[in-house]
Structure formats: C-alpha cells, structure tokens
Amino acid sequence: MKAVSSRSAVRVLTLFCALLLTGCAATRENTRDEVPAMHTMDEFRDQHLAEVADPWETFNRSMYRFNYYFDKNVFLPVVSGYEFITPIFVQERISGIYNNLSEVRNFTNSLFQLKGAESVKTLGRFVTNSTIGLGGMFDPATSFGLQRRTEDFGQTLGYWGVDSGPYLVLPVFGPSSLRDTGGLAVDSAINYGIYTAVAPFENTGNSGAISVGIKTGEAIDTRHQQPFRYYESGYPFEYYMVRFLYHEKRKMDSGLPLAEAVSTQNQSGKQ
Amino acid sequence: MIFLKLLLGTCLILLPLQSVAADDDYGYPIPGSYEASILGTPAKLMPELPVQIPMRKLMLNVFPERKKPPIFFYDQGLLCMFAYQKQRAPLVFLIAGTGAGAQSAKQMAMMKALYQAGFHVVTLPSPTTANFIISASQNHVPGDLTEDASDLYRVMEAAWNEVKGDVEVSSFHLGGYSQGAIQAAFVAKLDEERRVFNFRNVLMINPPVSVYASAAKFEALLQQIPGGAKKQGVFFNQMLRKFSEFYRTGNFVAINDDFLYAIYTGHLFSDDETAGLIGLTYRINLAGLIFASDVMTNSGYVVPKNRVLTPTDSLSDYFLVSTHLSFFDYFDEYFYPFFQKRRPGLTKRELIEAQSLRSIEGYLKSSPKFGLMTNENDFILSAEDLDYLKQLFGARAKIYPRGGHLGNLEYRDNMAYLVNFFKKTGGSHEGSQL
Numbered sequence: 001m002k003a004v005s006s007r008s009a010v011r012v013l014t015l016f017c018a019l020l021l022t023g024c025a026a027t028r029e030n031t032r033d034e035v036p037a038m039h040t041m042d043e044f045r046d047q048h049l050a051e052v053a054d055p056w057e058t059f060n061r062s063m064y065r066f067n068y069y070f071d072k073n074v075f076l077p078v079v080s081g082y083e084f085i086t087p088i089f090v091q092e093r094i095s096g097i098y099n100n101l102s103e104v105r106n107f108t109n110s111l112f113q114l115k116g117a118e119s120v121k122t123l124g125r126f127v128t129n130s131t132i133g134l135g136g137m138f139d140p141a142t143s144f145g146l147q148r149r150t151e152d153f154g155q156t157l158g159y160w161g162v163d164s165g166p167y168l169v170l171p172v173f174g175p176s177s178l179r180d181t182g183g184l185a186v187d188s189a190i191n192y193g194i195y196t197a198v199a200p201f202e203n204t205g206n207s208g209a210i211s212v213g214i215k216t217g218e219a220i221d222t223r224h225q226q227p228f229r230y231y232e233s234g235y236p237f238e239y240y241m242v243r244f245l246y247h248e249k250r251k252m253d254s255g256l257p258l259a260e261a262v263s264t265q266n267q268s269g270k271q
Numbered sequence: 272m273i274f275l276k277l278l279l280g281t282c283l284i285l286l287p288l289q290s291v292a293a294d295d296d297y298g299y300p301i302p303g304s305y306e307a308s309i310l311g312t313p314a315k316l317m318p319e320l321p322v323q324i325p326m327r328k329l330m331l332n333v334f335p336e337r338k339k340p341p342i343f344f345y346d347q348g349l350l351c352m353f354a355y356q357k358q359r360a361p362l363v364f365l366i367a368g369t370g371a372g373a374q375s376a377k378q379m380a381m382m383k384a385l386y387q388a389g390f391h392v393v394t395l396p397s398p399t400t401a402n403f404i405i406s407a408s409q410n411h412v413p414g415d416l417t418e419d420a421s422d423l424y425r426v427m428e429a430a431w432n433e434v435k436g437d438v439e440v441s442s443f444h445l446g447g448y449s450q451g452a453i454q455a456a457f458v459a460k461l462d463e464e465r466r467v468f469n470f471r472n473v474l475m476i477n478p479p480v481s482v483y484a485s486a487a488k489f490e491a492l493l494q495q496i497p498g499g500a501k502k503q504g505v506f507f508n509q510m511l512r513k514f515s516e517f518y519r520t521g522n523f524v525a526i527n528d529d530f531l532y533a534i535y536t537g538h539l540f541s542d543d544e545t546a547g548l549i550g551l552t553y554r555i556n557l558a559g560l561i562f563a564s565d566v567m568t569n570s571g572y573v574v575p576k577n578r579v580l581t582p583t584d585s586l587s588d589y590f591l592v593s594t595h596l597s598f599f600d601y602f603d604e605y606f607y608p609f610f611q612k613r614r615p616g617l618t619k620r621e622l623i624e625a626q627s628l629r630s631i632e633g634y635l636k637s638s639p640k641f642g643l644m645t646n647e648n649d650f651i652l653s654a655e656d657l658d659y660l661k662q663l664f665g666a667r668a669k670i671y672p673r674g675g676h677l678g679n680l681e682y683r684d685n686m687a688y689l690v691n692f693f694k695k696t697g698g699s700h701e702g703s704q705l
Binding site: 032033034035036037038039040041043044045046047048049050057058061062065068088230231232233234235236237239240248251252 | 502
C-alpha cells in the first residue's frame with residue numbers, strides 16, 4: 001500500500017480482513033446433490049492454454065477480488081476526482097514528471113544488466129528531459145531518438161536467470177510474481193536510498209510531508225495511467241487471461257540478450 | 272477477444288502505403304482476408320476522432336428481481352455506453368459482434384465518429400457476452416435470433432428510459448457489426464410490431480447470411496491446425512513461442528507499432544497459422560458464452576449440476592473444457608435440446624434455418640430502411656452468400672474489394688460511409704412523436 005491517507009488505510013484494512021474472513025467462512029449453500037457434468041477434463045489430452053504456475057490460486061483470487069473492491073471504493077474515486085479537477089494538459093505534464101523520475105530505476109537496472117548502450121541512452125533521456133524537458137513535463141528525448149526503455153529489478157533478476165516463481169497477486173499493486181515482488185522491494189529500497197542521499201527537500205522543514213505527498217501523487221498518477229479495471233471485460237476467465245498476459249509480458253521484457261537468443265535459436269535448428 | 276488481439280496487435284501498425292497492390296482506388300492496404308481481420312486498420316489511415324467525448328456508462332438493471340450466482344458477484348448490471356449531444360439530435364444504437372462488449376475498440380471508434388457528426392450514440396454489448404447472458408438475457412441461452420432480438424429490444428427500451436430525461440432525440444437509428452448486424456435486422460423487424468423506436472434506418476456491417484454456416488467457417492479455421500482443434504493448446508503455445516522468440520531476437524524496445532509491423536512484413540505467421548489464431552480467438556469467446564450460460568441455467572454441461580461456485584474457486588478446468596468444445600458441440604448438445612424442450616416438434620434443420628437472413632428475406636427485400644456494408648473477401652461468407660447479399664440488397668449494398676472480416680471498419684472511407692448513411696436520413700428530418 002504505497003500511499004493512502006491513514007483513514008483510507010483503516011478502511012482498506014477493514015475491507016481486507018472482512019474479505020479474507022468471508023473467504024474462509026464461505027460455505028457452499030449446497031442443499032442439492034451434485035450431478036457430474038456432461039464434459040470433463042478426462043476427455044481432453046492437450047496442453048493448457050495460458051498455463052502459468054499458480055499454486056496459490058485461492059489466495060490470488062481473493063486478492064484479485066480485494067483489488068476490485070479497493071479500486072471501486074477507494075482508489076478509483078480518488079483517481080476520478082483527480083481527473084475531474086485537473087485539466088488534461090496538466091495531467092500529461094504530471095505523468096511526464098513521474099515517468100522521468102522512474103528513469104532512475106530504468107538506469108540503475110540497465111547498469112545491473114551490464115547493458116552499456118542502453119544505460120547511456122537512458123541516462124541521456126533523463127538528462128535531456130530533466131533540463132530541456134523541464135523536469136520531465138515534456139519528452140524531447142524521444143524525438144532525438146532516445147526511446148524509453150523500462151527496466152526494473154524483477155527484470156534484472158530474470159535477465160540473470162532467476163525464474164519468475166509462482167504467480168502472485170499483490171494487494172493494490174496487482175499481478176506480480178514471487179521474483180517481481182522481491183524486485184519491487186529492491187527498487188523501492190534503492191529509490192529510498194537515493195532520495196535520502198540527495199534529500200531535495202531537506203531545508204524546507206517539511207520534508208516528511210512533502211515526500212508523502214509525492215508518493216501519494218505517484219500512486220494516483222500510476223493508476224491514472226493504467227486503464228485496466230478488474231472484471232471489466234466481463235469474461236468469466238479474465239483471471240487466467242490477465243495472469244497469462246502478465247507472465248508472458250514479463251518473460252519477454254526480461255528476455256535473454258540478442259546474441260544468446262540467436263544462438264539458442266540456431267541450436268534448436270529452426271530455419 | 273481483446274486479449275489475443277493485444278498479443279497480435281490490433282490497429283496500431285504503420286503500414287507503408289506502397290503495399291496497396293490492387294489497381295482500384297480503394298486505399299485500404301492489407302490484401303489478405305485473415306491478416307486484415309486480425310490487424311485491422313493502420314492508425315494513420317483512420318479518420319481523426321476526438322480523444323474524449325461527453326459520454327457515460329449505463330449500468331442497466333433489466334431484471335431487477337434476478338439473483339446472481341456468487342461466482343458472478345462483480346456483475347452489477349448490463350454495461351452500455353452513452354454519448355450525448357447538448358442539443359436535439361438523432362440517436363444511433365450500435366450492437367457489438369460476437370464476444371464484444373459496449374466498450375470494444377470498434378464500438379468506441381464508431382461512437383466517436385457518429386458523435387463527431389452530431390449524433391447521440393448508445394453502444395450495446397453482444398448478446399453472446401457473459402455480461403449479457405447473466406444480466407439481460409431472458410433465458411440465458413444466446414444464439415436464437417428471434418429471442419436475442421427481443422432481449423436486445425428490452426435493453427434498448429431500458430437504456431432509453433434511463434436517458435430520455437436528459438436528452439432530446441429527433442429520430443432513432445440502428446447499426447451492428449458481424450453477429451450484431453444480423454441481430455440488428457431481427458431487432459428492426461420486431462420494431463415494426465412494437466413501434467417504440469420506429470428506426471429511421473438500419474446499417475448492417477459484415478453480417479453473416481447464416482449464423483450456423485459462418486460459425487462453421489470459424490470452426491474450419493481451427494480444424495486445419497496440426498492435430499485439429501483438440502490440440503489447440505499445443506498450437507497456441509507454439510505460436511506464442513514464435514512470437515516471443517521473434518521479439519527477443521529482434522531487440523525491440525517494446526511490444527509497439529514497430530514490433531507489430533515487423534511481424535507483418537516478416538511473415539512470422541503463415542496464412543494457416545493466422546487462420547488458426549482467428550479460430551482460437553473464436554473458441555475463447557465461445558468458452559465464455561458456454562460457461563456463463565451453463566452456470567446460469569444449471570444445466571450440468573461443463574459445471575456439475577447443482578454446484579455453487581464461489582468467487583475464489585479455481586475455474587481452470589472449466590476453462591480448458593469449454594475452449595475444447597466446438598460450436599457444433601454447443602449447438603447439438605446444449606442449444607438444440609434447450610429449444611426442442613420448449614418447442615416440441617422443432618427439428619434441427621428448422622432451428623438452423625431460423626438463424627439466417629433468408630428466414631426474413633421478404634422483409635429485408637421490401638424495406639427501404641436497410642443498408643449493408645461488407646467486403647468481397649470476408650471469410651465468413653461463401654461466394655454464394657456474397658451473391659445472395661448482392662441480390663437481396665441491390666443498390667443498398669456497399670461492397671468493398673478487401674478488408675476481410677471487419678478489418679477495414681475503422682478505415683477512413685468506411686467510417687465516412689457509415690456516418691453518411693445515418694446522416695442522410697437522420698440529419699435533415701425532424702420527427703418521431705416523442
């Protein structure tokens with residue numbers, strides 16, 4: 001829970017506990033006997049579509065549902081309030097500023113992956129957009145050919161061969177994996193370290209309040225930039241689709257570097 | 272299904288204009304039927320549409336008494352979208368195609384284009400979506416055009432009741448694409464009796480002639496993959512491997528325009544494979560329909576009869592079973608028995624024939640309010656079907672040389688045709704006693 005005021009935090013916690021309890025206490029109000037279905041798994045001998053290791057599915061489904069309620073009751077009302085009072089032009093500038101700040105994470109992680117050229121590009125982006133781009137409000141770097149390349153510690157771990165581990169749905173943050181959850185913690189720690197070292201608001205006398213404000217703003221902006229809404233597709237198997245897309249996307253993002261992938265492809269004897 | 276499309280890229284690719292091979296003056300660039308159907312229209316060939324329009328969600332409670340099973344706890348009513356003008360204006364209802372909701376990319380594009388031209392617009396989900404089956408279908412078994420039409424009509428009335436206090440409407444119009452197009456024809460016919468809307472005109476976009484025959488075409492796409500439809504999981508995983516290997520070796524920055532363009536120009540997927548992926552998308556949609564319908568009717572088709580699923584129960588097995596059932600399985604084992612029980616003496620042939628434009632061809636032929644938009648190479652139509660449509664609609668038909676199944680819908684010429692179709696009757700007249 002990145003940034004919610006203490007009152008909302010209490011509300012969330014209550015909701016959270018209530019959901020967990022109902023999850024455990026839910027009894028099947030089944031008064032009639034079950035009759036086996038006409039079609040069952042036994043008939044089909046095929047690989048699973050969209051299969052991802054998910055031993056904690058019951059927990060994950062509870063979290064998925066929790067996030068739906070959290071969005072509905074807390075997060076999205078705040079986000080739409082923000083969208084209502086802020087002109088689109090300003091919203092875009094704010095997103096730009098936060099995206100620019102996250103270049104620090106992109107930069108440290110391209111370094112961790114020893115991607116020289118990419119690190120230089122990302123650093124170039126950060127310097128360009130922080131100066132000419134007025135602290136990230138505008139993105140001249142992309143037009144100079146310095147494209148944004150997202151990196152995080154979960155990707156770094158994947159790059160060095162760490163398996164994603166089981167699928168994990170985090171409260172508020174949403175779809176993740178064991179590896180990526182660890183990555184998220186490391187990135188936050190690095191971020192915190194840099195922030196403490198630089199201490200940009202040290203002399204204001206209010207640096208604590210300011211940093212809470214910045215973090216809250218970041219959470220709101222992140223949700224604002226993310227169009228996904230839990231259960232909105234209405235598709236009964238949405239959970240599996242989201243799980244699958246998250247997993248594949250992460251696998252591709254943290255993929256092997258070019259040379260290794262080419263040699264594996266050649267070994268496997270494909271065209 | 273939006274997820275697969277996301278994977279394959281929808282409408283974002285930047286195609287070079289020189290790929291226009293044909294010698295006609297139609298500028299839609301993708302010649303292949305399957306490729307066009309998956310890739311849609313390159314962004315720069317779409318008309319310029321407003322980013323944001325005045326619009327709100329309508330959450331329709333069509334059956335207030337209805338109790339929903341715990342597994343569908345999130346279903347709060349039927350989700351429709353409503354875009355509105357400040358002044359008196361004509362209103363267009365748009366019905367989505369199989370598996371698509373009110374907010375699908377195609378619905379939103381048409382909504383914006385019509386809004387820009389001065390219309391109010393209400394987009395409706397397809398009666399084949401789980402949301403519709405749970406919240407808006409009388410009997411929870413979609414696929415019968417007559418019953419789907421009466422469900423849709425009830426929804427349109429509910430939507431109208433919800434908004435009529437806020438807007439002024441000069442006339443009503445109706446449109447739909449794919450399965451939504453053939454449903455629009457049946458809704459228009461029902462409207463001739465019910466007369467709530469008196470639709471001024473009705474546009475059908477890429478309709479099937481027979482739902483059964485077109486479903487068979489989708490099934491055929493999956494039959495040709497190695498091992499047939501029963502090995503769809505193996506096929507899908509192979510395609511996925513290809514996709515991600517291509518991504519890795521190409522050193523792409525992200526799954527973006529450049530990447531999708533490279534997939535297209537690099538012919539990563541063969542024609543058969545592209546077709547197989549379309550067939551699989553169809554099955555994924557059908558699986559949602561089968562599961563939702565089975566839970567709502569407690570028929571014991573894929574879920575054990577009398578089992579009450581909770582929100583945290585795993586649905587993994589049902590997902591696998593449902594995607595392995597074909598349209599024919601659904602029709603023979605579930606759909607036909609359901610209607611046979613309700614209409615004694617009903618033969619399978621009669622039920623199939625009722626799901627076709629031929630069953631109402633007298634009406635379609637005589638009514639001047641219809642318009643048709645489709646493509647020469649729409650793979651859901653046989654050559655015979657296409658001739659039939661040409662002969663049935665004559666000068667009311669607009670047939671483009673390519674575009675596959677709906678691939679060219681968002682192309683600027685097509686969008687202009689759509690807008691003008693409604694404009695020519697909606698703009699000038701004032702009327703309808705409201």
